[in-house]
Amino acid sequence: MSDRIVLEAPLDGDFGSVVRLIVGGIAAGADLGFEEMDDLQLAIERLYAESGGQERLTIGFDLSPGRVRVRLGPLRERGLADALQREHAHGALSLAGVLDTVVDSYGVEEAADGRLFIRLVKLVAT
Amino acid sequence: MSAPDTARARAREIDRELLRRLHEDGDESARERLVQRHLPLVRSLARRYSGRGESLEDIEQVGAIGLIKAIDRFELGREVSLATYATPTVVGEIKRHFRDKGWAIRVPRALQELNARMSATIDRLTSRLGRSPSVAEIAAELKTTPEEVLEALEVGTAYTTLSLSTGPGIEEDSDPMESLGTEDEEFSRSEDRASLAPALALLPPREQEILRMRFEEGLPQTQIAERVGLSQMHVSRLIRKALGAMRDELQ
Numbered sequence: 521m522s523d524r525i526v527l528e529a530p531l532d533g534d535f536g537s538v539v540r541l542i543v544g545g546i547a548a549g550a551d552l553g554f555e556e557m558d559d560l561q562l563a564i565e566r567l568y569a570e571s572g573g574q575e576r577l578t579i580g581f582d583l584s585p586g587r588v589r590v591r592l593g594p595l596r597e598r599g600l601a602d603a604l605q606r607e608h609a610h611g612a613l614s615l616a617g618v619l620d621t622v623v624d625s626y627g628v629e630e631a632a633d634g635r636l637f638i639r640l641v642k643l644v645a646t
Numbered sequence: 647m648s649a650p651d652t653a654r655a656r657a658r659e660i661d662r663e664l665l666r667r668l669h670e671d672g673d674e675s676a677r678e679r680l681v682q683r684h685l686p687l688v689r690s691l692a693r694r695y696s697g698r699g700e701s702l703e704d705i706e707q708v709g710a711i712g713l714i715k716a717i718d719r720f721e722l723g724r725e726v727s728l729a730t731y732a733t734p735t736v737v738g739e740i741k742r743h744f745r746d747k748g749w750a751i752r753v754p755r756a757l758q759e760l761n762a763r764m765s766a767t768i769d770r771l772t773s774r775l776g777r778s779p780s781v782a783e784i785a786a787e788l789k790t791t792p793e794e795v796l797e798a799l800e801v802g803t804a805y806t807t808l809s810l811s812t813g814p815g816i817e818e819d820s821d822p823m824e825s826l827g828t829e830d831e832e833f834s835r836s837e838d839r840a841s842l843a844p845a846l847a848l849l850p851p852r853e854q855e856i857l858r859m860r861f862e863e864g865l866p867q868t869q870i871a872e873r874v875g876l877s878q879m880h881v882s883r884l885i886r887k888a889l890g891a892m893r894d895e896l897q
Contacts, residue, residue: 537800540800541796541797541800544781544796544799544800545792545793545796547781548780548781548782548792548796551780551782552780553777553778553779553780554768554772554778554779554780554781554784554878555778555866555867555868555878555882556778557781558867558882562885562886562889565886565890566889566893569890569893570893613842613843613846613857613861613862614842614843615842617861618861618889620861621860621861621864645777645778
């Protein structure tokens with residue numbers, strides 16, 4: 521059984537800190553430690569900052585014991601999804617490299633109607 | 647000449663030689679050595695501004711930017727010592743930081759104080775528990791609520807944003823990104839996202855090193871904090887600030 525929280529935020533204006541604060545609250549509720557919470561905030565913050573070309577972004581959180589799953593989208597442009605899917609050297613300083621480090625897994629999901637979403641999984645450290 | 651006078655004269659000679667190597671030979675390692683040599687001065691000046699709701703580490707970081715500016719602007723023909731020349735620049739940078747961010751005006755004092763206590767508390771709990779503490783544990787230790795902890799963390803994060811334009815070796819009047827070239831206007835945003843590396847060199851050396859440890863070596867923040875002698879919270883802020891600044895510059 522998981523709990524689901526959905527947040528829709530505008531990309532214009534300075535809502536980044538509001539999103540970060542909410543992500544912090546959700547991570548705290550899921551019992552992530554400070555460092556794991558910080559990692560998740562950083563991942564979403566970077567994706568939020570990179571999701572240009574659209575007015576709003578929807579971020580869905582699924583909380584289940586031991587993990588937080590996040591789904592962002594739909595993306596209006598393919599650029600961000602392409603960047604994450606492209607091969608990259610381990611340890612290279614790129615958005616994909618940052619996600620490699622701060623979340624346990626991530627990927628791009630293409631819905632049947634062609635809409636693109638990014639999903640992240642962050643596990644609670646044991 | 648007394649022993650202290652001799653030591654001071656020797657220190658000035660070393661500074662002069664390093665400044666000459668930096669300004670005449672373009673030796674970047676000389677700048678790094680000068681920064682290290684004068685960090686105690688920055689710490690001493692930063693302490694005067696502690697207790698105003700921001701951690702001493704953050705004030706020192708701002709003061710260090712002032713020090714780098716002073717080193718880069720120092721003219722070898724000057725008769726004054728680098729320490730004398732740098733002092734007003736460091737103090738000015740710290741004062742401007744407080745003025746620009748308006749911390750004392752906009753942020754309730756209780757949150758300022760909570761933020762200032764947070765860093766040491768997180769480090770203490772991490773050491774005691776052998777893992778990263780939860781927000782609830784931090785709140786319990788600070789005898790406050792998880793909501794206030796999150797708010798105080800956010801206050802500190804939002805407050806720590808400095809432009810890459812204040813980095814070392816960059817004149818205030820010039821745009822650091824001019825050096826990256828502009829002919830690839832068609833260079834797609836996805837390519838930009840694929841690599842942040844072009845902006846890495848514009849960061850101060852310490853931030854470059856922290857990013858390398860975090861994203862190349864994959865070290866956790868706690869280990870990086872130990873290696874560089876900062877708190878975990880400060881390392882977190884530097885990483886966030888550095889990534890944000892790199893992205894801003896690439897855009």
